[in-house]
Amino acid sequence: MTAPETMTPAEPNVACNYNPLPVVIAEASGVWMTDVEGNRYLDCLAGYSALNFGHGHPALLAAAREQLERVTLTSRAFHNDRLSPFCRDLAALAGKDLVLPMNTGAEAVETALKVARKWGYEVKGIPADRANIVVAEDNFHGRTTTIVGFSNDATARDGFGPFTPGFRAVPHGDIAALEAAIDEHTAAVLIEPIQGEAGVRLPPAGYLRQVRELCTRSGVLFIADEIQSGLGRTGTTFACDHEDVVPDMYVLGKALGGGIVPVSAVIADHDVLDVIQPGNHGSTFGGNPLAAAVGHAVVGLLETGEYQNRARTLGERLNSELQELVGKGASEVRVRGLWAGVDIDPELMTGREACEELAARGVLAKDTHGSTVRLSPPLTIEEADLAWMLGQFRAVVTGE
Numbered sequence: 001m002t003a004p005e006t007m008t009p010a011e012p013n014v015a016c017n018y019n020p021l022p023v024v025i026a027e028a029s030g031v032w033m034t035d036v037e038g039n040r041y042l043d044c045l046a047g048y049s050a051l052n053f054g055h056g057h058p059a060l061l062a063a064a065r066e067q068l069e070r071v072t073l074t075s076r077a078f079h080n081d082r083l084s085p086f087c088r089d090l091a092a093l094a095g096k097d098l099v100l101p102m103n104t105g106a107e108a109v110e111t112a113l114k115v116a117r118k119w120g121y122e123v124k125g126i127p128a129d130r131a132n133i134v135v136a137e138d139n140f141h142g143r144t145t146t147i148v149g150f151s152n153d154a155t156a157r158d159g160f161g162p163f164t165p166g167f168r169a170v171p172h173g174d175i176a177a178l179e180a181a182i183d184e185h186t187a188a189v190l191i192e193p194i195q196g197e198a199g200v201r202l203p204p205a206g207y208l209r210q211v212r213e214l215c216t217r218s219g220v221l222f223i224a225d226e227i228q229s230g231l232g233r234t235g236t237t238f239a240c241d242h243e244d245v246v247p248d249m250y251v252l253g254k255a256l257g258g259g260i261v262p263v264s265a266v267i268a269d270h271d272v273l274d275v276i277q278p279g280n281h282g283s284t285f286g287g288n289p290l291a292a293a294v295g296h297a298v299v300g301l302l303e304t305g306e307y308q309n310r311a312r313t314l315g316e317r318l319n320s321e322l323q324e325l326v327g328k329g330a331s332e333v334r335v336r337g338l339w340a341g342v343d344i345d346p347e348l349m350t351g352r353e354a355c356e357e358l359a360a361r362g363v364l365a366k367d368t369h370g371s372t373v374r375l376s377p378p379l380t381i382e383e384a385d386l387a388w389m390l391g392q393f394r395a396v397v398t399g400e
């Protein structure tokens, strides 16, 4: 099947920038999605973790409905009564002073890069236009021209140059390489604590702590892109929490909008975010009252700790059952909380084929980088549904 043939029946007028599984979803509730023919599927992608709280979580729907009737957009030319309470509670959740609200993840990453550069010039004293930012190889931070410019994924990058200068990449998890890349003109280190799109790749234990120490010692900002790893997914509020590490800037998105509206944010203390003054940066929709109302409700869910706990306890089961598949169709399994990357033995099938077989069995998941299947069900999943899903997954991977 070529991509255009796959797309034509369902989406004849949709640009071909995705190659979706041949399933047309019409409705969803909780962890279940229903297609136009009435077939049900367990959602094991959860909108790339944008749906950590499942489809149509009652508290999030209520917040959205109530706000829809009041006011949805003011622009930041005026105050709205939703933004400040949202930012107060999100900042408190992250243990920081300030929140800069945006919409998509890529915008929030761009925001963090701009903040880091300006901080580099105004606070650190880097000579004009000389700042560099160190990133990790195999990163995924979004799709803008600047961001794809420091990606090493040819599909994401080729054909889109020329690119923004000022970035250097080192292997993720290699502290010596990171140390060697930092010089007196380095403003920041930007990493995903766990690389999601790369296939749920976990750095060696202690790496995040070493990055924190190195950044502190070198006078460099540590920016953690927790757009996919944050907000409960790994069993803690942030993936950095696993090593008790606090970055200088958190970048959040995806689940922050509850799967209802795009909401992203950069979170930092005054000494960093105060470099942004009126006119330096903005967004027409960033911080709109509808987004703030939903984001505030998301923060409310996370304040209970319930979802982090679910991810942690159910994640133990996910891990132990998936690890049993190593050598029985899977070559490697990486799990943190309710987030798994399973490398399928390429001699048996591709990741895409595994996902097609899973779909036929009522489980929707997404392959990445050829042979990896990523599993990230909503954190609201019941243990019985998780067990059922693992049974389907085992059958596909082992061929039994």
Ligand SMILES: *Cc1c(COP(=O)(O)O)cnc(C)c1O
Binding pocket: 048, 103, 104, 105, 106, 107, 109, 140, 141, 142, 143, 192, 196, 197, 225, 226, 227, 228, 229, 253, 254
């Ligand atoms: C999804 C993602 C982004 C980009 O978010 P968009 O909302 O798609 O722009 C950035 N960083 C990470 C780690 C992501 O997973």
